[in-house]
Amino acid sequence: MKFGVIPVGEAIGAIAAHSVRAESVALRKGQPISAELASALRAAGIETVVAARLDHGDVSEDAAAGGLAVTLAGMGVRVEPPFTGRSNLFAERPGILLVDSRTVDGINAIDEAITVATLPTFKPVVEGEMIGTVKIIPYGIESRLLGQAIGVAHSGRPLEIAPYRLRRVGAISTLTPGFKIGIVEKTLRVFGERLAPAGAGLVAASACAHATDDLREELLSRIDEVELLVVFGASAIADRRDVIPAAIEAAGGRIEHFGMPVDPGNLLLVGELRGKPVLGAPGCARSPKENGFDWVLTRLLAGLPVTRRDITAMGVGGLLMETVSRGQPRAGGAPDETTDPDEEDER
CATH class of the missing domain: 3.40.980.10 (MoaB/Mog-like domain)
Incomplete structure (x- = not known):
């Protein structure tokens, strides 16, 4: 992916890296620059923009985030459509979140462009709770890097929600x-x-x-x-x-x-x-x-x-966390005289 300052006339098809506002023109960050926008920018006196352009074989941020998120999702996990390089994962049912830290760490170690964050493993979750997110940092990444990340996800354990079974x-x-x-x-x-x-x-x-x-x-x-x-x-x-x-x-x-x-x-x-x-x-x-x-x-x-x-x-x-009723037992010293004598050691 190419990134930097380029003349407006050469920016058609590139992705704006920053928002630009001039007269009646409003170019949003992350927006593809069309011929009409480029013409309007020139008319407003804007000569250059900071933009990114994907190389042949690069994968856009949304496609990469969505593809990796779907690969990570296991039983009981729902993936939302990606936006701005992010794809979020949600619990489809209440239960216990199972996360393989080696899988997540392995993906995050591939390249700084690819990030995965999750809730802690074994955390109880409710239906509809966000349990993880995939964020692609730049506007696109090499397909080679995405392939590595998906390979790690396939080889490890996916994010899963273990449903409650005992009643x-x-x-x-x-x-x-x-x-x-x-x-x-x-x-x-x-x-x-x-x-x-x-x-x-x-x-x-x-x-x-x-x-x-x-x-x-x-x-x-x-x-x-x-x-x-x-x-x-x-x-x-x-x-x-x-x-x-x-x-x-x-x-x-x-x-x-x-x-x-x-x-x-x-x-x-x-x-x-x-x-x-x-x-x-x-x-x-x-x-x-x-x-x-x-x-x-x-x-x-x-x-x-x-x-x-x-x-x-x-x-x-x-x-x-300490609780007030426990009288700060880790601090040492004499017992709190206000403690109910019937309350046993709360450890």
Whole structure:
């Protein structure tokens, strides 16, 4: 592509790089310069313009952006027609966005003329939400470069929306003497609000003593009627041998991982019982604010596995906002005396 200052008389067919206004003439940036426009510009005393002209074999910005965007789009993704060298991608359904960073990074490394930007992978999205954009910087690029970008897109994983699949969710609340029932009621209400965007619902909610044998029996009595089970402990899980993990294993289940490098959310437990996911919720799951519990819950609702390796990879970006109710625990010092003594460690 040629770019620079050219005489108006030689600009017919070129693309204006900047807007020009003179007398009754209005040339817009990105507008092809026709013979009529060139004549009007000369009549207005304009002798030169800054313009771009595609070489043989170049691909226009819109055609390149649209072609690459279509190649990147996978299941559940819609591509809008390109404009000014940009083509946007949108979610066709609610779910979890899956992005292969190697594919995106590989395309962006080809040439500065080609850019791809997306939302973070595993982000929950709603129908109609923009999830990515392809922008071609100049007015056209070499077909060779576009071919390389499309090749990388074909060889990698496309952008996809993993739909929510699990609908029937259960919750067990463990209780200690004096534990406020109001906390349980608030927790279940917040949990129901978390499930709603995924089209899931709380179909079973029960309570038992915060003891291994009692929880074991409750797990076995609930697991067959749900697709996912969450345990909200009256006391935060302190160790793999604590009540909640011990009860899961006593029921015949297994622990995938305890703890996560996301704060709030450190004390999350991921387990499995009879082929179904069981979560030991951290204390912060009682709050509607985003925390590590959300990161795991939404993936599971979409039927995506959450392994130890997945969890240990969450550290970068895992330092989330402090909440006023947590009393700034990372700052150290004495506990906030206004904190409700019944509120457990919210990690």
